[in-house]
Amino acid sequence: MLDLFSDDARRNPYPLYEQLRSTSPLLRHEPSDVWLIFDYEGVKRALADYETFGSNVSEAAGHPHPDWLIFSDPPRQTKLRGLISRAFTPAVIASLEPRLRELSCELLDRVIDRDEMDVAGEFAVPLPMTVIAEMIGIPAADWPRFRRWSDAILKLSYTTPLTAGGTSSVETEEAIAASREFFEAAAEISVYVKELIAERRAGAERKVPNDLLTGLAWAELDGERLTEEEIIGFFQLLLVAGQETTANLINNAVLCFMEHPKELERLRRQPELLPSAIEEVLRYRSPVQWMFRGTRREARMHGQVIPAGKLVLPMIGSANRDPTQFPDPDQFDIAREPNAHIAFGHGVHFCLGASLARLEAKIALTEFLRRIKNFRPASTEPWEPRKALHVHGPSKLPIRFERTA
DSSP states (O other): OGGGGSHHHHHOOHHHHHHHHHHOSEEEETTTTEEEEOSHHHHHHHHHOTTTEESOHHHHHOOOOOSOGGGOOTTHHHHHHHHHGGGGOHHHHHHTHHHHHHHHHHHHHTTTTSSEEEHIIIIITHHHHHHHHHHHTOOGGGHHHHHHHHHHHHGGGGGSHHHHTSSOHHHHHHHHHHHHHHHHHHHHHHHHHHHHHHHHHHSOOOSSOSSHHHHHHHOEETTEEOOHHHHHHHHHHHHHHTTHHHHHHHHHHHHHHHHOHHHHHHHHHOGGGHHHHHHHHHHHTOSBOBOOEEESSOEEETTEEEOTTOEEEEBHHHHTTOTTTSSSTTSOOTTOSSOOOOTTOOGGGOOTTHHHHHHHHHHHHHHHHHHEEEEEESOSSOOOBOSOTTBOSBSOOEEEEEEOO
């Protein structure tokens, strides 16, 4: 089971998913007492049935986690989500398109006269990070810290009992180091955000805030202003969720196009297929491979009973390759229809930023494909996975390319 978290498996977990999905769609990992769900219907149910599979895994399964929106359940989750959703309305997302195109072009301008670039470090990561930083209201000079904090938060996945409770001393050391990095970053974030909150609240109340942090500083929940800790929780979540999924979506799209040149050529002939191609990338190489859930009561599934109070991992990456839902699931088909993937989750916790991620990927890939051709890996070495066990995508993606005429 721990092979799921090796670098080789994280680059290509799909053969192992197929084996486990067909033989043990619900599997208990005995050393850690964690339950994993591999089939589409099971994963979809675990993501949506919050009365059985709670998102507050500290309360449901005793697994500590940050105080974030995604780790809460209704009714509190509904109220908190309502506050943050104001920043992700269709009108707000549409208004970002000119800025997204400007940023995409600026990033490509920096590398276009070379014949080599790191797609991850020079394009896919800085684009959404800049966008979410501007939405939150972070000064541009602070963005390097923003990136460092985001990476530290992502490493929390190494504290999952599947690794932290394993037999390998290396895995235990990684879990300890990840916890230390997170708490150091969290302490820095706390000081930083409290200063920003004080600045926002010192001014006159703004009925139409010009950034997300100002809106949260003045927001009320049940008639009371949000606490500093609640705002810090929002900040930490947006720090990661606001850029990680999009970065991996763009990176994974480039990977898919290099691996499937016929589909890339098809896309160049039919550029109207780009939205469909993005959906196929989301299914084929899901940016988020699994989520945490905890059983709030007994759960019956696949002839087994998961007792209450157990940590559960719905394996999204496996569900999106389930042949009962997707014919020829290992085929990358940019015109796949229907494509009911669950890469953005399902139910009340469906990703709030899904529309933004889709728009960012659409504009970024449009500009990338318009200006760059004949791109291929710049190294024969396998790509290095991101330092977060639950996400799928490269930390670096060096390519060689030619610029279009």
